[in-house]
Amino acid sequence: MxxxxxxxVLVLALVIAxxxxxxxxxREYERGVIFTLGRYTGAKGPGLIILIPIIQQMVKTDLRTxxxxxxxxxxxxxxxxxxxxxxxxxxxxxxxxxxxIQVENFGRATSELAQTTLRSVLGKHTLxxxxxxxxxxxxxxxxxxDSQTDKWGIKVANVEIxxxxxxxxxxxVIAKQAEAERIRRxxxxxxxxxxxxxxxxxxxxxxxxxxxxxxxxxxxxxxQDIAGGDKSTTIVFPFPIDVIKGLLPDVGEPGTAxxx
Numbered sequence: 419m420x421x422x423x424x425x426x427v428l429v430l431a432l433v434i435a436x437x438x439x440x441x442x443x444x445r446e447y448e449r450g451v452i453f454t455l456g457r458y459t460g461a462k463g464p465g466l467i468i469l470i471p472i473i474q475q476m477v478k479t480d481l482r483t484x485x486x487x488x489x490x491x492x493x494x495x496x497x498x499x500x501x502x503x504x505x506x507x508x509x510x511x512x513x514x515x516x517x518x519i520q521v522e523n524f525g526r527a528t529s530e531l532a533q534t535t536l537r538s539v540l541g542k543h544t545l546x547x548x549x550x551x552x553x554x555x556x557x558x559x560x561x562x563x564d565s566q567t568d569k570w571g572i573k574v575a576n577v578e579i580x581x582x583x584x585x586x587x588x589x590x591v592i593a594k595q596a597e598a599e600r601i602r603r604x605x606x607x608x609x610x611x612x613x614x615x616x617x618x619x620x621x622x623x624x625x626x627x628x629x630x631x632x633x634x635x636x637x638x639x640x641x642q643d644i645a646g647g648d649k650s651t652t653i654v655f656p657f658p659i660d661v662i663k664g665l666l667p668d669v670g671e672p673g674t675a676x677x678x
Contacts, residue, residue: 442467442476449514450476461514479514483575486525488532490583499545502583507532507563513571521570528567532577535562545592548582555579 444450444463452459452467453475462476469476490504509528511517517524539559540548548555560577567574584592 436471439471440469442469442478444478447481449479449481449511451479451514451518452476458515458519477518479511479517481511481514483508483510484525486529486532488529488536490581491533491537493537493540495540495545495548496542497544499588500585501540501545501548502581503536503540503548503579504581505532505536505559505577505579507574507578508576509563509567509572509574511571512573516569516571524567524570524572527570528563528572528574531566532559532563535559535566536579545584545588548579552579 442450443466446464449461449463450467451461452469454470454473459474467476486507486509488505488507490502493501493503495501507528511524521527536559539555539562543551543555556577556579559579560574563574563577
């Protein structure tokens with residue numbers, strides 16, 4: 419009796435072990451790459467997957483987007499400035515078969531490729547371009563990585579440069595350069611203002627030269643500005659005869675009598 423019970427328990431244990439090795443449940447974002455006697459026979463999932471124990475094996479993959487940091491890289495820019503740059507990449511598996519069969523470790527392979535691509539792309543640009551055109555650099559790196567990882571069944575969705583670390587001495591040089599640029603712009607703006615003011619003054623002079631009455635009014639206005647509104651101020655100045663002629667038409671040339 420005890421012997422029969424032991425046999426039953428053993429059989430139940432074998433059945434449970436068989437079911438445990440034969441039945442797999444994959445989530446919505448998971449896929450299973452199936453190998454039958456070592457040969458690829460398809461990718462399955464999600465849901466219930468039944469395998470033939472010993473004959474079939476399954477390698478599970480995750481289709482969700484993976485976020486991976488790219489370690490800090492020493493980069494020498496096109497203008498011979500040494501910087502340290504790190505980034506982050508976002509990628510996901512689009513073809514489970516290629517991701518498992520075509521590359522040993524797709525995560526490590528993508529990371530190593532991202533490091534070399536980062537150094538290669540940034541080395542073709544100046545420091546100013548690294549700082550000012552980061553979006554364009556991100557796009558260039560992403561396109562290169564995506565084209566290279568496509569044969570692995572990997573889609574690189576995005577690349578973001580996180581930090582561009584510059585040496586302290588170079589930071590001081592950049593600060594001096596920025597200050598010189600601000601001074602240059604200020605001088606240009608001042609020169610443009612002087613040019614516009616000179617042009618307006620030339621235009622006003624042309625108008626006043628053709629309008630005698632306007633010249634006289636301008637002369638009187640200038641005298642009022644000189645006085646500053648202080649009635650106690652006495653100003654001695656030559657009075658143009660042309661102004662007198664404009665105000666008193668009967669006044670003749672100097673040395674002639676006034677007609678009555």
